[in-house]
Amino acid sequence: MRAPNQSRAHLWFIAPALVLMFLVLILPILIAGYMSLTNFSLGNDGADFVGLKNYTDIFTKSTYEKMFGATLRYVGVTVPVSVALGLGAALLVNSVTRFSNVYRTIYFLPVMAALIAMAIVWEFALHPQIGIVNTTLERGCGTWLEVWGWLARGCADGFPLWLGDRDYAIWTLCFIGIWQGFGFNMVLYLAGLTGIPRDLYHAAEMDGTKSGWEKFRLVTWPMLGPTTVFVVTISFIRSFQVFDTVEALTRGGPSKSTYVMMYAIFEKAVKQNLMGIGAAITIVFLAFVMVLTLIQRWLVERRVHYV
Amino acid sequence: MSDPAINAQAAPLTFRFDWIETLKHAVLIVGALIVLLPFYVMLSYSLKSQAEIEGRLPTGFFGAQQMTVDERCVARGAPDRDAIAAAATRFPGASEREIANALAREVEASCMARPVVYNYTTAFTEAPLLRYLLNGIIVTASIFLIQVLVALPCAYALAKLRFWGREAVFGLVLFCLLIPVHAIALPLYVGLSKFGLTNTYAALVVPWTISVFGIFLMRQFFMTVPDDLIDAARMDGMSEYAIVWKVMLPTAIPALMAFGIFSVVAHWNDYFWPRIVITGDRSLFTPPLGIREFRSDLDGSLYGPMMATACVIVTPLIVAFLVAQRRFIEGITLSGMK
Numbered sequence: 347m348r349a350p351n352q353s354r355a356h357l358w359f360i361a362p363a364l365v366l367m368f369l370v371l372i373l374p375i376l377i378a379g380y381m382s383l384t385n386f387s388l389g390n391d392g393a394d395f396v397g398l399k400n401y402t403d404i405f406t407k408s409t410y411e412k413m414f415g416a417t418l419r420y421v422g423v424t425v426p427v428s429v430a431l432g433l434g435a436a437l438l439v440n441s442v443t444r445f446s447n448v449y450r451t452i453y454f455l456p457v458m459a460a461l462i463a464m465a466i467v468w469e470f471a472l473h474p475q476i477g478i479v480n481t482t483l484e485r486g487c488g489t490w491l492e493v494w495g496w497l498a499r500g501c502a503d504g505f506p507l508w509l510g511d512r513d514y515a516i517w518t519l520c521f522i523g524i525w526q527g528f529g530f531n532m533v534l535y536l537a538g539l540t541g542i543p544r545d546l547y548h549a550a551e552m553d554g555t556k557s558g559w560e561k562f563r564l565v566t567w568p569m570l571g572p573t574t575v576f577v578v579t580i581s582f583i584r585s586f587q588v589f590d591t592v593e594a595l596t597r598g599g600p601s602k603s604t605y606v607m608m609y610a611i612f613e614k615a616v617k618q619n620l621m622g623i624g625a626a627i628t629i630v631f632l633a634f635v636m637v638l639t640l641i642q643r644w645l646v647e648r649r650v651h652y653v
Numbered sequence: 654m655s656d657p658a659i660n661a662q663a664a665p666l667t668f669r670f671d672w673i674e675t676l677k678h679a680v681l682i683v684g685a686l687i688v689l690l691p692f693y694v695m696l697s698y699s700l701k702s703q704a705e706i707e708g709r710l711p712t713g714f715f716g717a718q719q720m721t722v723d724e725r726c727v728a729r730g731a732p733d734r735d736a737i738a739a740a741a742t743r744f745p746g747a748s749e750r751e752i753a754n755a756l757a758r759e760v761e762a763s764c765m766a767r768p769v770v771y772n773y774t775t776a777f778t779e780a781p782l783l784r785y786l787l788n789g790i791i792v793t794a795s796i797f798l799i800q801v802l803v804a805l806p807c808a809y810a811l812a813k814l815r816f817w818g819r820e821a822v823f824g825l826v827l828f829c830l831l832i833p834v835h836a837i838a839l840p841l842y843v844g845l846s847k848f849g850l851t852n853t854y855a856a857l858v859v860p861w862t863i864s865v866f867g868i869f870l871m872r873q874f875f876m877t878v879p880d881d882l883i884d885a886a887r888m889d890g891m892s893e894y895a896i897v898w899k900v901m902l903p904t905a906i907p908a909l910m911a912f913g914i915f916s917v918v919a920h921w922n923d924y925f926w927p928r929i930v931i932t933g934d935r936s937l938f939t940p941p942l943g944i945r946e947f948r949s950d951l952d953g954s955l956y957g958p959m960m961a962t963a964c965v966i967v968t969p970l971i972v973a974f975l976v977a978q979r980r981f982i983e984g985i986t987l988s989g990m991k
Contacts, residue, residue, distance in 0.1 A: 355893035356816045359806035366863035374840035460922040462941040463963040467691040
């Protein structure tokens, strides 16, 4: 304590934040943990304690198997592709001599635009009959482009319904997710690239590293390590939380092929008022996200020592 | 935007033609076209008539802007018995059917509009879009203000004051950084509805009043502020409260702006949380809920107005971004600096 008048001030400075942290962040987790062991529903105060039934349901019923399947498919595709595209775009934008600002601006636009609005626009662009995507594909019919088997089949049997198609819906949502998120990753990578000292490239040249690929492998990629750890983690957390596109475009369908976790929580708890099962999914979800973030922190701390 | 053809032509004059450079631009341009596609669709369709959107009339980006009849307006203005009786004096000697037809033609004439005018006026009249925008401003502004009010003093205390338990509080902040607020939406929703707070502004704001990320960020920033500055202020007899708001706040303006952009973008665009706590009461809708509602009661005749709504909702942030790009990118990527 340096000055006497400061001895009480910190309490007033810390207290509001502490109280809110407890009420808004900690307490809800405890409540969710408790609710997940009951069959609580809103408007019905007498909830029964059901033990781990909600959890055994989650890990045995086929609905939830589909939920994990859809979530993993979405995360498994969106994360690697949006990270790779982000890195690729950053390297390209960084290496061109002109217009790099223009590209950066364009690629960043989807990050700023309200995803719900753009999702609806995408739905419209992907409309099976009048959407710009299928009408453009139809123009390829009857031309040399038909050497591409997929297009030829589309011309013969009709093009996919995209969001209404059980085989395409989840991948279409992945595409929208990637479209929206890779510019964010690109900007993070661009920041990472500016942090690499020029000297390292000169040093690598002195040591006989000639090709661009070798320079990337020996200098750029290792130096981007911390950025990559962060980009991967944040992409994981963002794509685990995918909701807007699912709720607006597919509602988990067709036949639960896009039934991701956040939508499952919303549907079970908010729409069907099955709070217990919704809370159990919440807890499983939180566990996923926290483990991921802890892995990231551990990686970052380990890296700090040798970069 | 750059064009490879132009580059290739200009190349011999200014610099050596470079295949690799051209190839890079080609890849980047294809990427840019895919990224821009939905923006193109949104803007273009917000200018077109229904027939053009459905592909019955092929037209360019701006549409033909031919006068089109607004069917809904015609349906609203359809002459009933009283109107026909009242108009009988204007058409002496005409049969009732002829009068009805003449009146229908008049209504149709008054319902003609250019597609762009029709789309944007319908966007604002079909749903209270202005109200949604206002709600968006109220919610994002109050969230940001409260976040700063709570986080700034806390960050100052964590960075510059020494007290018992400081490390524990900071540890708690680091732990809370792990919690995505969207993930705990369900218990928050239950809590709010227990207190009867769903369908209020409070419900939209409360979960976001505490930004542990803001505390963390400001704390890191305050760590870099020299102690001398604060000691000098104390010598001048300033209280700790005055130091927070009169000394620390002004030094933190750049960091606060970045954080503000981060916060405003996140909450202006947020759909998940409003979707949960606002059920039905249109006067509390935020812009994302507004466009969602527009889509769900789409009867197939309002594509143009819907795209106009999308444009109106997306434009404020896009324009702000284009004007202050550097700051926006700094703000949005802030989360990358931890």
